[in-house]
Amino acid sequence: MSNYDNFNKSLAQRFIKYAKIDTQSDPASPTCPSTLKQKNLGHELVKELLEIGISDAEMDENGYVYGTIPSNTDKVLPVIFFCSHMDTSPDCSGENVKPIIHDNYQGQDLVLPDDNKIVIRMSDHKDLKHQIGNDIITASGTTLLGADNKAGLAEIMEAAAFLMKNPEVKHGTIKVLFTPDEEIGRGVDKVDLKKLGADFGYTIDGETLGSIEDETFSADGATLTIYGVSTHPGFAKGKMESAIKILAEILDSLPKDTLTPEATHQKEGFIHPVSISGQVEEAEAQFIIRDFTDEKLAQHGAFLEETIRKVLAKYPKSSYKLEIKAQYRNMKQILDQHPKIVQYGIEAIERAGVVAKQQSIRGGTDGSRLSYMGLPCPNIFAGEHAFHSKQEWVSVQDMEKAVQTIINIACIWEEKE
Numbered sequence: 001m002s003n004y005d006n007f008n009k010s011l012a013q014r015f016i017k018y019a020k021i022d023t024q025s026d027p028a029s030p031t032c033p034s035t036l037k038q039k040n041l042g043h044e045l046v047k048e049l050l051e052i053g054i055s056d057a058e059m060d061e062n063g064y065v066y067g068t069i070p071s072n073t074d075k076v077l078p079v080i081f082f083c084s085h086m087d088t089s090p091d092c093s094g095e096n097v098k099p100i101i102h103d104n105y106q107g108q109d110l111v112l113p114d115d116n117k118i119v120i121r122m123s124d125h126k127d128l129k130h131q132i133g134n135d136i137i138t139a140s141g142t143t144l145l146g147a148d149n150k151a152g153l154a155e156i157m158e159a160a161a162f163l164m165k166n167p168e169v170k171h172g173t174i175k176v177l178f179t180p181d182e183e184i185g186r187g188v189d190k191v192d193l194k195k196l197g198a199d200f201g202y203t204i205d206g207e208t209l210g211s212i213e214d215e216t217f218s219a220d221g222a223t224l225t226i227y228g229v230s231t232h233p234g235f236a237k238g239k240m241e242s243a244i245k246i247l248a249e250i251l252d253s254l255p256k257d258t259l260t261p262e263a264t265h266q267k268e269g270f271i272h273p274v275s276i277s278g279q280v281e282e283a284e285a286q287f288i289i290r291d292f293t294d295e296k297l298a299q300h301g302a303f304l305e306e307t308i309r310k311v312l313a314k315y316p317k318s319s320y321k322l323e324i325k326a327q328y329r330n331m332k333q334i335l336d337q338h339p340k341i342v343q344y345g346i347e348a349i350e351r352a353g354v355v356a357k358q359q360s361i362r363g364g365t366d367g368s369r370l371s372y373m374g375l376p377c378p379n380i381f382a383g384e385h386a387f388h389s390k391q392e393w394v395s396v397q398d399m400e401k402a403v404q405t406i407i408n409i410a411c412i413w414e415e416k417e
Contacts, residue, residue: 015154024088033063033180059347065178077172079202085154085182098140112141147394148387152204171410206381215360219327222287230281243283331371348408
């Protein structure tokens with residue numbers, strides 16, 4: 001049994017150091033990583049891995065960081081990996097992040113000093129009710145914090161340091177994987193599975209204390225192109241069919257009370273237009289389509305096409321092209337074939353003195369795609385809240401429980417296999 005104790009405050013210090021490094025990813029960039037600055041954090045992570053004794057730590061040309069905690073048991077065990085991502089979301093600035101520790105939180109409004117209009121209130125953040133007496137870290141009001149997913153990075157690093165310093169804590173071979181570009185859906189595009197050399201793993205990228213997520217959305221992306229008829233607007237009567245207006249009509253014809261993010265929750269899926277562009281002759285919309293089963297995903301795609309056809313029936317000279325491409329699939333389909341991975345994760349959380357909450361993600365993780373690449377990979381809480389926003393926060397005590405959970409997972413696999 002392990003006894004991790006953050007007595008020297010190294011966990012918060014690690015996290016704050018990482019948070020100050022700007023690692024925002026860029027969906028418009030074709031490179032990997034999408035922003036070179038992500039490698040600044042990668043270099044720091046490699047340096048720290050080497051310092052704690054992980055001698056094979058390295059970052060490859062694409063910005064992926066790898067390292068191995070060697071086995072210290074005579075048992076032949078599966079190889080586990082722990083994974084977090086280095087980039088922060090393009091949705092909110094990650095430049096010049098100034099983390100602030102609010103010691104011994106007592107339920108008060110947290111007014112952020114660099115913009116006092118940004119206030120973190122318990123009434124808006126329900127999980128703050130469970131944080132009385134804890135130490136809360138926020139940004140200063142003009143940026144996100146980056147707890148998504150630098151909390152996970154710090155937790156994995158702390159767990160790795162503990163295991164390297166405490167050889168009496170028995171475990172098999174453990175791999176560390178830090179990825180770029182997760183926030184723009186490319187987190188495992190160029191992962192080297194041979195170099196990773198693992199059988200399965202756990203992403204440390206979840207929200208609420210105690211959560212383990214073994215189910216994600218299944219996801220498709222759709223591109224709709226409308227081909228209208230352009231003529232001089234002064235002589236357009238009976239001739240022009242504006243692709244812009246046709247596209248607007250299609251969007252307006254989609255449901256407003258169902259099948260849209262604003263009106264769905266829990267296990268309900270949606271069709272969501274995320275961008276539009278175009279002229280009279282040709283206009284385009286990008287959609288994301290989400291649900292928890294492949295069957296419902298296919299139904300949503302068919303419904304979108306049916307809606308398009310109904311509108312286009314009014315415009316006989318115009319046409320359309322709809323391309324639907326798979327993005328990722330619900331990892332539960334894979335994890336259900338390997339139940340011990342989730343069972344041991346739940347036990348590890350409970351050994352940390354926390355009630356485990358098995359739940360679904362209305363989104364995806366690196367683990368969604370890794371699961372379909374042959375590496376089953378549920379998601380464990382990192383303690384991050386209100387991510388992608390200036391109100392982002394994390395609790396130091398929740399992070400400590402995540403570190404303990406990572407260590408416990410390593411121990412349980414050694415004990416039980």
